[in-house]
Amino acid sequence: MKKTNSAQYTIFVLVLFTIIVPFIPLILWSLSEQWFYPAALPQKFGLRAWNYIFSTAGEQIIRGLVASFSVALTTSILSLFIGYPAGRALGLYNFKGKKFIALLLLLPIVVPPLSTSMGLHLWFLHLNLTEHFLGVVLVHLTFCLPYSIYVISGVFSDFNPDFEAQARSLGATSWQVFVRVTLPMTLPGVTVAALFAFLLSWSQYLSTLIIGGGKILTLPILLFSLMDGGDRPVASAISLIFICPVFVVLAASAQSLGRQGLRGIR
Amino acid sequence: MFTAPASRPPVSPKETTLPQKSIILLLTPALLVVVTLFGGGLVIGFFQALGYQPGIEEQSLSLQHFITTLTDPDFTTSLGLTLYIALTSTLISAIASILLAVAINHWAANNKIIHFILQIPLAAPHLVIGISMILLIAPSGFIARLCSFLFAVDVQNTFPILVNDKWSVGILLVYIWKEIPFITFMLLTVLKNMGNELLEAGASLGATKLQRFFSITFPIIRLSLGASCCIVFAFTFGAFEIPYLLGQTYPQTLPVWAYMNFSDIDLKARPEGVALGIIIAVIVISTVLLSEYLTRTPNRNR
Amino acid sequence: MIFLQQIGTSLLSFLVSVVISVGGAFAADSLSWQQIEAQAHGKTVDWYMWGGSPAVNTYVNEYLRTELRERYGIILRQVPVQDIAEVVSKLAVEKQAAKVEGGSVDLMWINGENFRTCKKLDLLSGPLTNILPNSRNLDSDSLALLSDFGTPVENMEVPWGNSQLVMIYDSARTPAPPRTISSLLTWIQNNPGRFTYPAPPDFTGSAFVRQIFYHEAGSVKQWQGNYSKEDLKNAADKTFATLVRLKEALWREGRTYPESPVRMDTLFADKQVDFSFSYQQGSASQNIDDGIFQPTVRTYVFEEGTVSNTHYVAIPFNAKDKYAAMVVANFLLSFEAQLEKAKKDVWGDFPVISLVKADPAWKNQFSSLPKGPATLSDEELQAHQLPEPPAEVLIYLEKGWQKQVLKNR
Numbered sequence A: 001m002k003k004t005n006s007a008q009y010t011i012f013v014l015v016l017f018t019i020i021v022p023f024i025p026l027i028l029w030s031l032s033e034q035w036f037y038p039a040a041l042p043q044k045f046g047l048r049a050w051n052y053i054f055s056t057a058g059e060q061i062i063r064g065l066v067a068s069f070s071v072a073l074t075t076s077i078l079s080l081f082i083g084y085p086a087g088r089a090l091g092l093y094n095f096k097g098k099k100f101i102a103l104l105l106l107l108p109i110v111v112p113p114l115s116t117s118m119g120l121h122l123w124f125l126h127l128n129l130t131e132h133f134l135g136v137v138l139v140h141l142t143f144c145l146p147y148s149i150y151v152i153s154g155v156f157s158d159f160n161p162d163f164e165a166q167a168r169s170l171g172a173t174s175w176q177v178f179v180r181v182t183l184p185m186t187l188p189g190v191t192v193a194a195l196f197a198f199l200l201s202w203s204q205y206l207s208t209l210i211i212g213g214g215k216i217l218t219l220p221i222l223l224f225s226l227m228d229g230g231d232r233p234v235a236s237a238i239s240l241i242f243i244c245p246v247f248v249v250l251a252a253s254a255q256s257l258g259r260q261g262l263r264g265i266r
Numbered sequence B: 001m002f003t004a005p006a007s008r009p010p011v012s013p014k015e016t017t018l019p020q021k022s023i024i025l026l027l028t029p030a031l032l033v034v035v036t037l038f039g040g041g042l043v044i045g046f047f048q049a050l051g052y053q054p055g056i057e058e059q060s061l062s063l064q065h066f067i068t069t070l071t072d073p074d075f076t077t078s079l080g081l082t083l084y085i086a087l088t089s090t091l092i093s094a095i096a097s098i099l100l101a102v103a104i105n106h107w108a109a110n111n112k113i114i115h116f117i118l119q120i121p122l123a124a125p126h127l128v129i130g131i132s133m134i135l136l137i138a139p140s141g142f143i144a145r146l147c148s149f150l151f152a153v154d155v156q157n158t159f160p161i162l163v164n165d166k167w168s169v170g171i172l173l174v175y176i177w178k179e180i181p182f183i184t185f186m187l188l189t190v191l192k193n194m195g196n197e198l199l200e201a202g203a204s205l206g207a208t209k210l211q212r213f214f215s216i217t218f219p220i221i222r223l224s225l226g227a228s229c230c231i232v233f234a235f236t237f238g239a240f241e242i243p244y245l246l247g248q249t250y251p252q253t254l255p256v257w258a259y260m261n262f263s264d265i266d267l268k269a270r271p272e273g274v275a276l277g278i279i280i281a282v283i284v285i286s287t288v289l290l291s292e293y294l295t296r297t298p299n300r301n302r
Numbered sequence C: 001m002i003f004l005q006q007i008g009t010s011l012l013s014f015l016v017s018v019v020i021s022v023g024g025a026f027a028a029d030s031l032s033w034q035q036i037e038a039q040a041h042g043k044t045v046d047w048y049m050w051g052g053s054p055a056v057n058t059y060v061n062e063y064l065r066t067e068l069r070e071r072y073g074i075i076l077r078q079v080p081v082q083d084i085a086e087v088v089s090k091l092a093v094e095k096q097a098a099k100v101e102g103g104s105v106d107l108m109w110i111n112g113e114n115f116r117t118c119k120k121l122d123l124l125s126g127p128l129t130n131i132l133p134n135s136r137n138l139d140s141d142s143l144a145l146l147s148d149f150g151t152p153v154e155n156m157e158v159p160w161g162n163s164q165l166v167m168i169y170d171s172a173r174t175p176a177p178p179r180t181i182s183s184l185l186t187w188i189q190n191n192p193g194r195f196t197y198p199a200p201p202d203f204t205g206s207a208f209v210r211q212i213f214y215h216e217a218g219s220v221k222q223w224q225g226n227y228s229k230e231d232l233k234n235a236a237d238k239t240f241a242t243l244v245r246l247k248e249a250l251w252r253e254g255r256t257y258p259e260s261p262v263r264m265d266t267l268f269a270d271k272q273v274d275f276s277f278s279y280q281q282g283s284a285s286q287n288i289d290d291g292i293f294q295p296t297v298r299t300y301v302f303e304e305g306t307v308s309n310t311h312y313v314a315i316p317f318n319a320k321d322k323y324a325a326m327v328v329a330n331f332l333l334s335f336e337a338q339l340e341k342a343k344k345d346v347w348g349d350f351p352v353i354s355l356v357k358a359d360p361a362w363k364n365q366f367s368s369l370p371k372g373p374a375t376l377s378d379e380e381l382q383a384h385q386l387p388e389p390p391a392e393v394l395i396y397l398e399k400g401w402q403k404q405v406l407k408n409r
Helices: A002-020 A023-030 A048-054 A058-092 A098-110 A113-126 A133-157 A162-169 A174-202 A206-212 A219-227 A232-257 B020-049 B064-071 B073-107 B112-123 B126-137 B142-151 B169-194 B197-204 B209-238 B241-246 B254-262 B267-296 C002-019 C033-040 C054-072 C084-096 C112-120 C133-137 C181-190 C203-217 C229-247 C261-269 C283-289 C322-332 C335-342 C360-367 C378-383 C391-406
Strands: A032-034 C044-050 C075-081 C107-110 C158-164 C166-170 C275-278 C297-300 C306-314
Touching: A002 B073, A002 B112, A023 A032, A023 A048, A023 A232, A023 B126, A023 B142, A032 A232, A048 A058, A048 A232, A058 A098, A058 A133, A058 A174, A058 A219, A058 A232, A058 B020, A098 A133, A098 B020, A098 B209, A098 B267, A113 A133, A113 A206, A113 B020, A113 B209, A113 B254, A113 B267, A113 C084, A133 A174, A133 A206, A133 B020, A162 A174, A174 A232, A206 A219, A206 B254, A219 A232, A219 B126, A219 C075, A232 B112, A232 B126, B020 B267, B064 B073, B064 B267, B073 B169, B073 B209, B073 B254, B112 B169, B126 B142, B126 B169, B126 B241, B169 B209, B169 B241, B197 B209, B209 B267, B241 B254, B254 B267, B267 C084, C033 C322, C044 C054, C044 C084, C044 C322, C054 C075, C054 C322, C054 C335, C075 C084, C084 C107, C084 C112, C107 C112, C107 C322, C112 C306, C112 C391, C133 C322, C158 C322, C166 C261, C181 C203, C181 C229, C203 C229, C203 C261, C203 C275, C203 C306, C203 C391, C229 C391, C261 C275, C261 C283, C275 C283, C283 C297, C306 C322, C322 C335, C335 C360
Parallel strands: C044 C075, C044 C107
Antiparallel strands: C107 C306, C158 C306, C166 C275, C166 C297
């Protein structure tokens, strides 16, 4: 038992260290006012970068947060509504042509968004969907939906339909069966699917830029254009802002899913 | 790879059929979206790459843009670089993930904190990690500064070049940092379901640790590993941000090159950018189909 | 393809009806300026511009936004982009697709090759400058405002400011910087690894290549008038040869280049290289104030001069709120806005307006503006200004650099 403990401790420290390391320079830089090479730590700490972000760039950051959040939320809700039935079909039933349909539905997971969005741009231009919220949601949907289907079909392959049959035999309507039996049983997986779609959309840069043309100013677009590789305190502060909501979502999901977490993703 | 969700037999194999009509009903919305948006995007992209221009009566379509792109001396260089980055990061992530997953499963299966911490990279956007990687490992980055401080000498000229470098070390590090947790979670799910009984049985039969790994653990995680590696390969092959930020000025990876052409102020370069996008898609799809074919043949009876 | 479009059109038609927004036609000539200002009230102007400079962002998002809201009820929204060329190429595609109204770009910050492309492809609304009342503040005879990198301006873009390339060095590290191009080239060879420049087509890196080009061609004037293709090729080849020879002695032996001037500033601040340069003459002082550069950093210009140019704003052909954009462009030319822009802790950009005709009170305010520690005096800068070559030369140099210097072919 002792050996297990020390091994567990070693893994813990190793994982923690590796994951924390990239955030150290971000935090230090965002709080620095003067940090000339080769000083190991900033010579002068201060809030210049944070002031810039909250005053000058404040409105843009809020716009970015709102844009990113609404695009990601809409995309993940749509992905769930469309992906849930398809995931059920792929996970639970056998039917003719299943292999082909599974392949077709899941192919967009591996094809880079770059390839599709360059083509979609011309089409969306004719439909007046470029530089529009909806256009960006639709292009994000092309790869978020397949991920949801993938996760949900995994959930359904473990699902036992006998429970539904039992509920039906007790006189429940289809809606009651769904709300009382199916949904609660698949909820953890559904949450994971939603979370995954949300995060995918949240961190998307290129497809948003191609379809949104800079007008749909999500946080990644803002981050790229404001930093331009340069002002390190400001770039670090924006990076931290960008990552904060992600932690909130993660912590909330960890709460609601209990131990399950993102492990359901397969 | 797409067989992964069904890698375990369904819990209840008896009710696995449904009237054709209902199946179609369940699948139609998703198929509609994927065929219109994904298929549409690729098809329209393909026509654009053939030279289709909106608003012009006489369309002359040809493979010219594909030929120009494929015969450009930069193409082989870019393809080589992109393959190198994608394969190396996938391979290193896969090996590290196997070790980590087995270790966690063995020693820390119930450690909630490790599981939570491991989720952070899954959720952290690539862009942020790219920026922090520059701040960390550039020749004047945080590590170099620490070294200078600890050894009391300026290490700037001796410090290895790790960003915008020939071997794309910075790019690989970002990908590896991001993808190890992804693969690890995929493997952990399977390992948890396997339980310890098989390994204990193996041990009681006198199998060494290595033998137990190769004859018991590996066959069980094989499919899941293959699926996650495919996703990682496809992602790293087609991603733009990280090579753009951390790559050399020249040569560029295929996606960076494609986007540069696509957004060129000279509109004549645009179809070549789209053509490159299609070429990238074709390469990724065929790699994935090939690897699915290769991993499918042995061990069919599971 | 047709089939797919059909499906898509019917599938999404309900969305389209939500999306389409109809812009007003551009009939400014028939409206008085008061009417234009009235039309502009309550409108939102989306101003697309390079967003890499915190100083410019602060000027736009704080000063201009507040002033425009209070004076004209206009909501100014900066849309920061990485490179305005992306926006120009987007407009070109929209033109091709006959999207003539409701475009999302109301105003853009532009000059040089991007303006040339816009004009060639007819992507702009105008003539514009002559309609703006504040154009009286401009010196209409100034040759510098008649042509933008050799492209006749013809009132299609509105001058906004002036800037000049300055070299940046640390007087503590390099007490005696090389003050001519040829001595700089020698310095680079003698101090391998201590110099770099942003890779063209980056704007600043491209300007550095033009400096070398002027040096190799031995003439500046020649490129303003008539020159033959042969002259260009010869001078450009000499330039590329020099830059290829220089590669070995550059930072990282010229295998990679910083992708932007800001990234080069970072290398300079980290003592990886000993020089930086900027097409914003006031940026070094600002970086000292922000703690990015050491306080001993200074700037200088080459004895033979450095390139300078005028930057402009323009309104695209399909802008949604053209009148509001015109009011914004007009305000940019006011004494107030130009004075604020020239302040060293705001931006430190040269005013584009002519002070000769100005009220003495204004004149006084401009001349008494404090300079940053690293900023040169206006007299010294203006005595060393060189005109930019035509955009054709610029593009030729950028393309050739990619091929001959970067890829070594």
